[in-house]
Amino acid sequence: MFYILFPLFEDVAKPLIEDLIHCKNGLLFTYGVTGSGKTFTMTGSPGEGGLLPRSLDILFNTIGPFQAKRFVFKPDEKNGMEIQGQVDALLERQKRDSQQSVPKTPSSRQKADPEFADMISSEEARKFENVDEDCCYSVFVSYIEIYNNYIYDLLEDAQFDPIRPKWLGGGTPVRNNEFIAPQSKILREDQNHNMYVAGCTEVEVKSTEEAFEVFWKGQKKRRIANTELNRESSRSHSVFTVKLAQAPLDADGDHILQDKNQVNVSQLCLVDLAGSERTSRTRAEGSRLREAGNINQSLMTLRTCMEVLRENQICGTNKMVPYRDSKVTHLFKNYFDGEGKVRMIVCVNPKADDYDETMLVLRFAEVTQEVEVARPIDRPICGLAAGRRHRNRAFKDELSSRLDERGDPNNAGKSPSNLYCFLPSLPNFELVDPADDQSLPRLIEILERRHRFTLICFFLTANTLKSMFQQFDGQINAKETFLHAQRCKLSEKEKVILSQKTELERLEKKSKTLEYKVDILQKTTDMYEQDKRSLRQELETRDQRLQRELTDRKRMEQRMQGMVTDTKFKWEKECERRVNAKQLEMQNKLWVKDEKLKQLKAIVTESSGVGVFPTERPEKPERPSRERDHNVGQMRSASPSPLHTGLPVHPMHRRSHSAGGEKWVDHKPSSNLDLDTVMQPILPNAIKVSTPNEKALSKCQKYVLRHQELASDGEIETKLIKGNVFKTRGGGQAVQFTDIETLKHECPTASRFPSFICFCFSRKRGSGSGDGAAHMEDIENRVS
Template sequence: DLLRKHKTPRRPAPKKPSSNQKDPVGVYCRVRPLGVEDEECCIEVISNTTIQLHAPDGLKANRNGEFKETQYSFKKVFCIKTSQMELFQDVAKPLVDDLIHSKNGLLFTYGVTGSGKTFTMTGSPGQGGLLPRSLDMIFNSVGPYQAKRFVLKTDDKNGMEVQNQVDALLERQKRENQPTVVPKTPSRQRLDPEFADMINPEEACRADGVDEDSSYSVFVSYIEIYNNYIYDLYSSWMEMDISKLLREDQNHNMYVAGCTEVEVKSTEEAFEVFWRGQKKRRIANTQLNRESSRSHSVFIIKLAQAPLDADGDNILQDKNQVSVSQLCLVDLAGSERTSRTRAEGNRLREAGNINQSLMTLRTCIEVLRENQMCGTNKMVPYRDSKVTHLFKNYFDGEGKVRMVVCVNPKADDYEETMLVMRFAEMTQEVEVARPVDRPICGLAAGRRQKNQAFKDELSRLMHQLLQNLPPLPASEITDPHDDITLPRLIEVLEKRHKIRQMMTQEYNRAGKMSMLQELDSSLVSKENLIQDQRGQLGEKDKTLHSQKTEIDRLEKKSKMLEYKIEILQKTTNIYEDDKRTLQQELESREQRLQREQTEKRRMEQRMQGMVQDTKNKWEKECTGPPVRAVHRRSHSAGGERWVDHKPSSNVELDTVMQPILGSNAIKVSAPSEKALAKCDKYMLTHQDVASDGEIQTKLIKGEVFKTRGGGQAVQFTDIETLRQELPTGPSRKRRSSEGNTAQGGDRMEGDWTDVETRCSMAVEMRAGSNLGPGYQHHGHQK
């Protein structure tokens, strides 16, 4: 997510030349023959543009006969008697003609499994389909004007590079032994018999208006889209399972990254690439077709056109002048219902992916149609499928789009055929922008024809020269005294030499004249070109001046806006500071208020606790403490004996009044089970610091009882306080709940009947405990 937030923003797409004119997608329909003559048919060809669907008898019976016949119209309907040549003339030949004139094209076949899509695209021996006929027309048209191999070279970014003759020669020598990269022209005997001799020579086609002052190179590639993954069918078997990625070039056109693009020089070479890839296509045997395509195949033909230099001999070394156009021939996998094919496992998954990609194609067509008819601007989901994502540029106006809908007239395919017809009818309503012409800025201007004419004239003159020379006489000498043969031979040779000099002078004079004429015409054409360019430069200067004026105005406006933005920024900062200060003050007040509310709640809880304690105190005062059933020790066992419990941390004080416990008291510094067993009374001496800083001693007294469990318990009944003060200090008062001042101790403040002065704490000690005496508290003490 962080990478997505901080990645480089996508640059806007450059404005491409587009035409205001739009053409609808050309949709054609082809009806294949029935497999069995007496099989029930559900399609009838009404005219060359209309077909009619009839519901099968079984379907009418199931729907109570309420099923109507439906008609569908197309740009053209091809019946079962239509030949492959007629289909090519109407459908693919205009696209090939556009390809040669630097325009793109897309042609795909669509239909149910077993409807004849592959036959329409590929064909059979003697009945070549759209693909081989397109290749044959391309090479028949540009064959004489092809550049040498590797002069034009594709790069890895869907672009084209131009190499000089030396680099091209070195690369040809380097790759001579790499037939997988550069296929040699195969003979018809080396081709698979299934694909050999697919086109009759009398059916050859040729495009008109080929630019003879340009050189051409043809590149082909073959891919398949299987389970929404792209695979290169021309790659080696080891790399066959490596899927390819779709990328976008600098002109925002989609292409398959890393796909092998092979430069071919003939129809046989191009068909060799197709034949090798066809062997790797994924096909399977289903209930509807013995060899059903399980993937969408795409055969891409890319034509590069480069202008010649001024001499008309070599390609202009400027890759920006190279025009690249491409024609995509797509054989879509057939849509099918798994209930009919009875697919399981991999076949079921393949059918699901095929149907999903075709559904995405339908969705894209629906959104395009809705945007054009309703004026909406919904996003077309091209990216939901590799098929639609790869060809999105064509629907955006990068070339013509043609679709051949293939149908099988048998009744079993009626429902699938009806869905195909509805999709085809909707596709015809989508309009695609008409591509504009891309002119080639060459410098040859007919130089190729002039060079050829000059070569023809030179050969004619040489032939005429040889004819005008006198024949040589017999030069055989049989007599040593022969004085006639040699002088005659010398005379004839001298005449031939004079005639040759005259012809050479005439040829040079004619050549110079022609050269001067050509130079004059070239200069005139170049002057005209210069004048045109000067006029264009003048217009561009005006445009640049207006643009510069507009830029200056925008810069001034930008500076003014920047000044305003700066002022607003400063004002915003001031407001932000004030806001921050007020926010802090508000937060501090809220915190203080919260503390006050917390303190208030704490005080309320304390007051409630005090009220509850007072309430409990008076309830206990009114009800009295519960009488505990304890066992008092007998006083006849030897008189009262005290346990004097003084912790070792106590400080010895010189208090005037000290308790007298008698000589038989047992002194301990920690609770002792043995001492409790021998005594009747218990006194705990406790020291703490009073509020005035003086040390006060508290004598906590109690009685020892036996418990039912066999131990001893102490019930504290009285607390005396002893305090040592300075002579100047306030007088001390002694109070006792019983008025008894025995033991010399000061009574605790408060009446004995006050609950707060009571202490009913008991310590129960059990015999045999390893942890010492235990304490059990009863009552409440403050």
């Protein structure tokens, strides 16, 4: 990337400085994509100064001998200037010097900053010749930035707040590394309809070094950030304003006229616009994305204003220009309306990746070249007769030369005729009245003195005069010899001092360079530290996420193991139940087959004429008689049925456990079927309901639910689900289930007796009972 700053300054910036001295405003701003060199063009680097230091240098070289003392000009907080008297300015300077806490800016008589000296061209000091010598000048500078469409003063010293210290970027460092965010400023309009920043700090400077030091102080507070396209990308638009106040001198050329209306104020704004960028390339996120959006929006508003101005100029329309959509265009509204000259420097990056954005920038520059606005007539500088300062200086020089020539003792001893030069001079006046009692006595006195001196000179001999003159010449020669020796010593001392100053300047220059490098390294270190903190935070976040995932995985493994265990236990129970059911079914089939064989044997015996009454029967296979499920799990027990011999008996049937003294709620849904079996559950103290209700539950202590479902063999199975009723703390009723009884309706297989139908009702109970076996034995006896 190549930069040609000197021709650029001569053609663009130098005419604006000349207009500034002649009471005309100017605006110079750099425009381009991010990373195209806008900040470098404005500020430059050590060894090659940019537009800003060159402009300050030529300005102070021109008005340096004609600057007013400090605090003679004072800002009136309304974009104007006031003139203070000599006494007020002196008191203001003494007050400033007495404040130890306020850092003093370097005086114009101090040595130039070596770092800044590198940023100024090594050529001779350039200046303008056509400056008005009958005016006094004073320079004020201010530095602001426009960040996220808010205006901040970069020269403002923020006060420390011990209660709520915070840092929002662009603040002033205070103790314990805490920061206070600066307050945003507002735009106002002065009496001449010019826009200005209200409450902005304006610093009076007297030299180029002092002005650049103020600029560097604000530059350190400017917001910059690291992006994918630029390591130190400007995140805000910066505006460095140079304001020049000038006022004419009085008739004697010694003091400034104390008239505010005679003060002329002109300003030059040097603007470093932030570069336009595409988020797809910079990959900005969070605050960087918001900054990029505001930057692009303000630049788009600037383009829109230029296009509307061009359209009004070409088409003759009078569309309203949207200056207020952005703080940048609103601040420079007066310049775009013709109040001063506007110059734009387009910075181009030759990278191929920036081709599309560079073409947009060049098209915008082409549009701005076609915009023309009418400028108002320049105001003349109000002054008196020209050349007062020059005439007074010439008069003083001539008077000093005459006094030196008259009082030179070297001209006294060369000739006795030269003694008459010591005669009292005659007054220059004209006598018009012989009765003048003031001029005549004075003239008589002077003539008498001249007569006495003439007589003394006449009576002195030549030898006496010669000796006197020789003695006087000897004294003069001795003084001249002594003076020559002192001058030689002084020249040697001056050589030593000059060499020491040269060495000191070299060391200061080296120190400034090292400080500049240290500052750059510190910024780089801060950026790396910030990247390190962000990466560490991201690593910690990922570690926490990984730990959380591991914990969830362990929890999921434990849950799956529990589910596997439960499923395994469930299927083991189910397999056991199915095996028992299959075993019972096979035993039932085997028993049926044995019964058929016995009946067949009995028939065969009867047919042969032998009557045998079966007093014994084969052993019946064991069958579970009751299944009980509790709330803590499922428990199923099988008890064998004892064998009976002889005639069948009908033992007393033991009723269900619900035949106690408690009161029951018999919940029988309307969908249940009446089976008309031999054995039915009897609940004497029961309240029969089809749906449970709180009134019935409050009157009973037990609860039973009759549930019917289809068994695996196709028969209807009835379950009695029992529970205890208790009261809850809220005043309601709750049921805790404690037992399940299963009643199954079984139909035996069809026998060979067509006229006989056998029904078998099996009741599964919790304890072993012989009722079912006795009933089956009774049926067997009757069949036989």
